[in-house]
Amino acid sequence: MTLQALIFDVDGTLADTERDGHRVAFNRAFAEAELDWVWDVPTYGELLAVTGGKERIRYFIDRWAPSLPDVADQDAWIAELHKAKTRHYLALLERHEIPLRTGVARLIHEARAAGIRLAIATTTTPENVTVLLRSTLGEDSPGWFDVISAGDIVPAKKPAPDIFHHALEALGLAPTDCLALEDSANGVRASIGAGVPTLVTLNDYTRDDDVGAALSVVDQLGEPGQPFTHIAGRRPPGEFIDLAALRALLA
Numbered sequence: 480m481t482l483q484a485l486i487f488d489v490d491g492t493l494a495d496t497e498r499d500g501h502r503v504a505f506n507r508a509f510a511e512a513e514l515d516w517v518w519d520v521p522t523y524g525e526l527l528a529v530t531g532g533k534e535r536i537r538y539f540i541d542r543w544a545p546s547l548p549d550v551a552d553q554d555a556w557i558a559e560l561h562k563a564k565t566r567h568y569l570a571l572l573e574r575h576e577i578p579l580r581t582g583v584a585r586l587i588h589e590a591r592a593a594g595i596r597l598a599i600a601t602t603t604t605p606e607n608v609t610v611l612l613r614s615t616l617g618e619d620s621p622g623w624f625d626v627i628s629a630g631d632i633v634p635a636k637k638p639a640p641d642i643f644h645h646a647l648e649a650l651g652l653a654p655t656d657c658l659a660l661e662d663s664a665n666g667v668r669a670s671i672g673a674g675v676p677t678l679v680t681l682n683d684y685t686r687d688d689d690v691g692a693a694l695s696v697v698d699q700l701g702e703p704g705q706p707f708t709h710i711a712g713r714r715p716p717g718e719f720i721d722l723a724a725l726r727a728l729l730a
């Protein structure tokens with residue numbers, strides 16, 4: 480097979496958005512709603528078991544039984560709370576507080592120059608993706624991606640494979656014509672569930688995740704002079720991940 484497209488996850492893969500981004504935004508929304516909830520770094524790590532912000536709030540309520548107002552429609556109340564969280568998160572992105580991970584911009588530019596198509600498959604809210612791309616890669620960068628499959632566009636979020644099916648259908652490609660870049664067990668279950676070979680770049684929150692189904696697992700994409708560490712699966716050649724390394728992994 481010939482590599483024709485890269486399908487990127489967003490949170491934890493394009494950027495380390497969770498600890499200093501989403502988590503902070505959730506806490507700001509909670510404070511604004513006069514809730515006494517605080518998601519500290521370890522607690523948030525446990526909550527990452529569930530993808531999707533609204534789903535994560537629901538899981539917290541069900542598992543932790545925190546104090547909450549007596550509302551007639553709890554789902555609608557969660558949706559409003561999540562809207563406030565998204566507003567706080569976008570404000571963080573717009574202040575350029577969240578950079579891309581090492582090697583991500585380099586690989587995206589190389590893929591574009593080589594005519595490799597780009598796509599996004601993520602659980603997060605669509606606007607979070609476009610604002611992250613604009614704030615890191617420039618105003619026109621969302622247009623570099625043939626499809627941004629995100630958020631509630633599919634009802635079943637990762638680890639379900641549906642968001643990858645959505646991206647593949649929009650690309651009009653077979654899964655084995657593509658390579659997915661993911662960071663977590665839930666992401667790998669989704670990408671591999673859709674049959675897309677996957678490279679994992681782990682991060683602090685996912686370092687102990689079971690990503691054994693991935694083609695290859697490293698700690699980062701790396702840069703010249705800033706080598707990746709190989710963790711599991713196939714070992715990419717070289718010291719940083721470029722298109723040649725990805726093609727070698729798929730060969």
Ligand code: XBP
Pocket residue numbers: 488489490491497501529530531532533565600601602603604607637663665666
């Ligand atoms: C990302 C997520 C998202 C974000 C929050 O998972 O789990 O829920 O934490 O985004 P993945 P929203 O990287 O596997 O796509 O609050 O916008 O849902």
Ligand code: MG
Pocket residue numbers: 488489490491492661662663666
């Ligand atoms: Mg992720």
